[in-house]
Amino acid sequence: MGKRMGAGSNKQYLMLDGMPILARTVRTFQEADCIDAIYLISPEQEIPFCRSEVVERYGFTKVRAIVPGGSERQHSVYNGLRAIDGIEPDDVVLIHDGVRPFVSVQMLEDSVAAAREAGACVVAVPVKDTVKVVREGVVAATPPRETLWLAQTPQGFRYGLIRAAHDQAAAAGFLGTDDASLMEWQGQPVRVVQGDYRNIKITTPEDLILAEAFLKEKN
Numbered sequence: 001m002g003k004r005m006g007a008g009s010n011k012q013y014l015m016l017d018g019m020p021i022l023a024r025t026v027r028t029f030q031e032a033d034c035i036d037a038i039y040l041i042s043p044e045q046e047i048p049f050c051r052s053e054v055v056e057r058y059g060f061t062k063v064r065a066i067v068p069g070g071s072e073r074q075h076s077v078y079n080g081l082r083a084i085d086g087i088e089p090d091d092v093v094l095i096h097d098g099v100r101p102f103v104s105v106q107m108l109e110d111s112v113a114a115a116r117e118a119g120a121c122v123v124a125v126p127v128k129d130t131v132k133v134v135r136e137g138v139v140a141a142t143p144p145r146e147t148l149w150l151a152q153t154p155q156g157f158r159y160g161l162i163r164a165a166h167d168q169a170a171a172a173g174f175l176g177t178d179d180a181s182l183m184e185w186q187g188q189p190v191r192v193v194q195g196d197y198r199n200i201k202i203t204t205p206e207d208l209i210l211a212e213a214f215l216k217e218k219n
């Protein structure tokens, strides 16, 4: 819904240097040899717009379907996982936020390799600041910084493992803020793949300023 962006419309269609954020994201998946098929998850009422303004306009031939999303990110991912055609349990899926347009082909390749080998992986970067646990406005703890990483996407999994984790989370009413946390909840190890501080999730207005600066640096 892009509530924290305050844009009044879905932020994945905001333009970044003449191209919608979502199209920039999908372009990297389209270009990566390690990606065979793409499933886009979208609010149901926006599917026709997504099809014409992103998939058809930019000729993203790997997009197999645009699937209606759910009320929370996890529900959207679950709808996507259930929509994939002809997938085997050991095939790898990467789950990615449409609003992380600075994902690279290298990150996709590293994630596919790690998920194939370890079963589950998350792209992440070490935190730079000291992190406080705060309860009711008072600091409750300062976890050792060397143990803290910021989880990004893509997050990669063997299909059978992530599908089982989502099935069981749905049955138990467990809600996580990312897909790796569902694997952790199941006691499954999740390998960390080196991310990039530029792989930001465009969430609040200042993220757009950063995104434009990263694009200028590239051009």
Ligand SMILES: Nc1ccn([C@@H]2O[C@H](COP(=O)(O)OP(=O)(O)OP(=O)(O)O)[C@@H](O)[C@H]2O)c(=O)n1
Residues within 6 Å of the ligand: 001, 002, 003, 004, 005, 011, 012, 041, 069, 070, 071, 072, 073, 074, 076, 077, 096, 097, 098, 099, 100, 201, 202, 203
């Ligand atoms: N029900 C939802 C909510 C989010 N997402 C996706 O998850 C990614 C990260 O979500 P977030 O940044 O939280 O997007 P919004 O939910 O739009 O942000 P806000 O909470 O500010 O409304 C985005 O690509 C978004 O489209 C989704 O597929 N289904």
Ligand SMILES: C[C@](O)(CO)[C@H](O)COP(=O)(O)O
Residues within 6 Å of the ligand: 073, 097, 150, 151, 152, 153, 177, 178, 179, 201, 203
């Ligand atoms: C999956 C994620 O991008 C990892 O950092 C994040 O948890 C998504 O959170 P959001 O509240 O749905 O933006």
